[in-house]
Amino acid sequence: MTENTTMKNRVVEALKDFGLPRLIITGFLLLLLIMAPIVGADLPTQISNIINRFSWNGILVLAMVPMVHSGCGLNFGLPLGIISGLLGATMSIEFGFTGAFSFVVAALIATPFALILGVLYGWLLNRIKGGEMMIATYVGFSSVSLMCMMWLLLPYHSPTMVWGLAGKGMRTTISLEGYYIGALADILKIEIGNISIPTGSILFFALLAFAIWAFLHTKTGTAMTAVGSNPAYAKAAGINVDKIRMLSVVMSTWLAAIGILVYEQGFGFIQLYMAPFYMALPAVSAILIGGASVNKATIMNVIVGTILFQGIVTMTPTVMNNMIHMDMSEVIRVIASMGMILFALTRKTEAKR
């Protein structure tokens, strides 16, 4: 009897922990998966789409983890890292590298940019503890709009990237054909019927995810979690709080830089100008849908969240269209993802600074 009630309590607790919005979103995706074959959408293609989009976006979502751990909140400043990645990508092409090797070069060039911007960003966030998320959002926005000017002014000359007529100023979209399109995805690619699995990209994600997981279990990683959950205690324990926070911000920024490169090699295009503007929001809502909160996130949250979020993004248009001939996917995506962020922001969090 007592065991039964504790079981029941535990289930209720688990459900409460899971949260109603999350439950609705998961239920909605399951419904979509069941509906898909009934309304005549091709399920294997859908699943293949989800897997592919997971491989594009996984690392961008993973970039949230270090900053959440160190108590810097959700990294709305993701565009800053994305800009480092874009600088790496465009420079690699400008310097004449082609094929899959240009991906390696892009990542190598992006790294110092990400480190420098990350240090500056981390320094700023250390000065404004408690107001990180709002300022991160606007640091992202300002940097993207600053780069809009830079894309026009920087001396790029590669004919594949600049406007043909003027001979200067970057195009808004640059095709990666002949460069690093599918650089990771084509490694060990598995194709069965309608399903194609980009094994390389997934392995690369797994590698980075494992690295982050392993890092969080090292001494520095544990210190990072300590700083996030109780900064006063961490300080008393002799941890240099500012240094650890700085490290987490640099890691997040670097992951975002690599993440956008992986996204591009799957998507096949580099998008400049205003494209990175709202890229933080899908990543933020993905990790929240996966079960993270403002100050707690695991690798599992990243994986589950990305699958759920991308599942909804890819499934809703086809299923809805087949079902009621009405494409409401945009509306559903906006309401679901923003609702999830709102829900997370209104939760009481343990760590008060």
Place this chain on the structure above:
Amino acid sequence: MNEKMSNFQIPSKGGKENRFSLSQASVPLMFILICALCIPIAGLSPSYLINEIITRMGRNSFLILSLLIPIMAGMGLNFGMTLGAMAGEIGLILVSDWQIVGIPGMILAAIVSVPISVLLGVFCGNILNKAKGREMITSYIMSFFVNGIYLLVVLYLMGSVIPIKHGSIKLPRGYGIRNTVSLLSMRQKLDNLLAINVSGIKIPVATFIVIALLCLFIVWFRRTKLGQDMRAVGQDMEVARDAGIDVERTRIISIVMSTVLAGIGMIIYLQNMGNIATYSSHSQIGMFCIAALLVGGASVDKASIGNVFLGVILFHTMFIVAPRAGAYITGDSMIGEYFRVFMSYAVITIALIMYETKKRRDKSQTGKELAAAQQAEEAEAGKEA
């Protein structure tokens, strides 16, 4: 002990004020400099420039004034003013379908928008009460969330559930609203009412009267019991609660007022523009209004009516001259466009950073003062012993 603490606080408060005004003046000064540099380069005729600035003052001031009340209540910059803007748009869409023209149409649109604004404001206020300490990011995400609901209503429910008769505003598929809704019947009706022409410069007197009335209302409101309560809540929520003020309710009221005013402001804004971009008119409005207010020297926790007008003039002068100046310097008109967007975001970023650093500094200052007071107390106690 208590007496001592109050003794400590009086001099430190004076010092804070001084530092405050200095850092507050820096942003307007920077913009005056930018404008002074860009105006000669842009080479626009003075009458054109003044005309544009006056038009934009009439267009935007009401919207920006709607931001003042939540700042008073300590809720920061209300990024959720977009909610009101959406309510205003819904009002205008419905009224233009009912074919009510001119000033009566505008008034009716305002009447329609108010209940929607109140509803959204209550919703927003409740959410913000659950997210104390991060109101701004929450209201910012809120604007996206409600935009999703707005899309649902305007794109799917209007024409199918909410009756829309006229084909000129309905999408050809039979439901949903077109990308642009023409407001030709209401275009500048308020601006042209009582408009006077001073040597080629049109002054929309009626619009300015409406704005002046709102200013008077805000000045009066600050002195009412509710206004005082809001200021108390803005200063310290716990103290206000102890003083018997219903903090939650006061905060909700401040957001509701801001949302309602933003809705009416949006109607004034759109009657000047002459058409509604159904899916984008509201999306940037919050950002531009907040940037303008901050350019005028406001900060996250302090803003006055003077800030609003100074901000409108400086920000929009920059907005008018930057593309031309940029085109002249670099030969590319897009540079100036991007420059003014960058400046809008940069000024918000800087204001937010200044606010947060100041908050931290004050906090550590209070801590230090407390520690000093305690030490003095102990020393005294030691002496006595």
